[in-house]
Amino acid sequence: MPQRIAVITTVYRYLSHAQHEADRILVGYPHRGEWHHPDMKIVSLYVDQKPENDLSAARALEFGFKVYPTIAEALRCGGDRLAVDAVMIIAEHGDYPRNEKGQILYPRYEFFRQCVEVFEKDGKAVPVFNDKHLSYSFEKAKWMVDTSKRLGFPMLAGSSLPVTWRLPDIEVPLGCEIEDALMVGEGGSDAMDFHALEALQCMVERRRTGESGVKAVQLLEADAVWKAGDDGRWSKELLTAALSRSDTPLGLTVKDGRTQDLVHNGELFKLAESPWAYFIEYADGLHATLLMLDGALRDFNFAARVKGHGLVSNQFLLTPEPNVTYSACLISKVEQMFTTGEAPYAVERTLLTSGVLESCLTSRVQGHQRLETPHLKVTYQAPRESQYCRL
DSSP states (O other): OOEEEEEEESOOBTTSHHHHHHHHHHHOEEETTEEEOOSEEEEEEEESOOOTTBOHHHHHHHHTOEEOSSHHHHHHTTSSSOOOSEEEEEOOSSSOOBOTTOOBOOOHHHHHHHHHHHHHHHTOOOOEEEEBOSOSSHHHHHHHHHHHHHHTOOEEEEOSGGGSOEESOOOOOTTBOEEEEEEEEOSOTTTHHHHHHHHHHHHHTTBTTOBOOEEEEEEEETHHHHHHHHTTSSOHHHHHHHHTTOSOOOTHHHHHOOOOOTTTSSHHHHHOSSOEEEEEEETTSOEEEEEEOBTTBSSEEEEEEETTTEEEEEEEOOOOTTTOTHHHHHHHHHHHHHHHSSOSSOTHHHHHHHHHHHHHHHHHHTTSOOEEOGGGOOOBOOOSSOOOOOO
């Protein structure tokens, strides 16, 4: 008997996360060189907004499930008791306001809370997957994680970057000593920076101390980013190593095909006109940096100095639209949790990343101050093997 899945989403339209992820449950996905059909069936759907290009009604008609007007009805499939085996919350995209920090107020927490109300009323809980951030608010995100533990249901969250393919295929050794780490990303805030922060986190969490949380953060912009590099706050050597993994350097490479050392030829500083630097001070003493260099490249790359291993670096591979096969990497992990009842990696990774992003954006609106973050004392252990796609 296929597992019965309820999908709770903001929008179900072309190229939305709901379309990428729910469609893979409906029609299958490529996995390890084969076409894989999950032993799962979407039986109900709740959609918060229906723009002109909405796909929910067409998908429901084609695949034989129902779109319900409330989350409770979707979880109960129109009856009076919980009637699904698992829940996917996909609250990315849609027309929602932003707060003063620039965060989009997607209702992930609100969706989750309504699911929990059904669990508590009906005396049964099922596994929950939450796409990307847990919430724009660390307080709300922590409530979500604490509630999953209180009610005893497995929970998985986050983005596709930690599980997509890596070029080259690099596994940071579990228990290693990381001396310095740097991530490079592109795109706007509250969407792409979360991807980059979570990619950074999935690498540095493997250090010998395990994850013990973040004690302080700071976000700098514009010329202050380059000055921080000149002052040694981030490593130009690591930046060069990370950029060496990029397949999409812009500028001269696009114009006439020449390869270029963006850091040392000065082109980087012209291309990335509005750089952002996220400085993260971990409780165990590790310092890590995320540089968002929109205009200089179009991919996500990592570099670190690892004791006994020297410089390690890789690209997190994001395959092109519309197929975005890296979504299949994420859905395979969702399927694994729904099938086994155990999350393949800790939801605390996404909890910490959500909190780091919120605190960095707070630093920005408070004049780019360094902020102590005692609330980000989030502890967990990385899985023995990283869960990214290898085949």
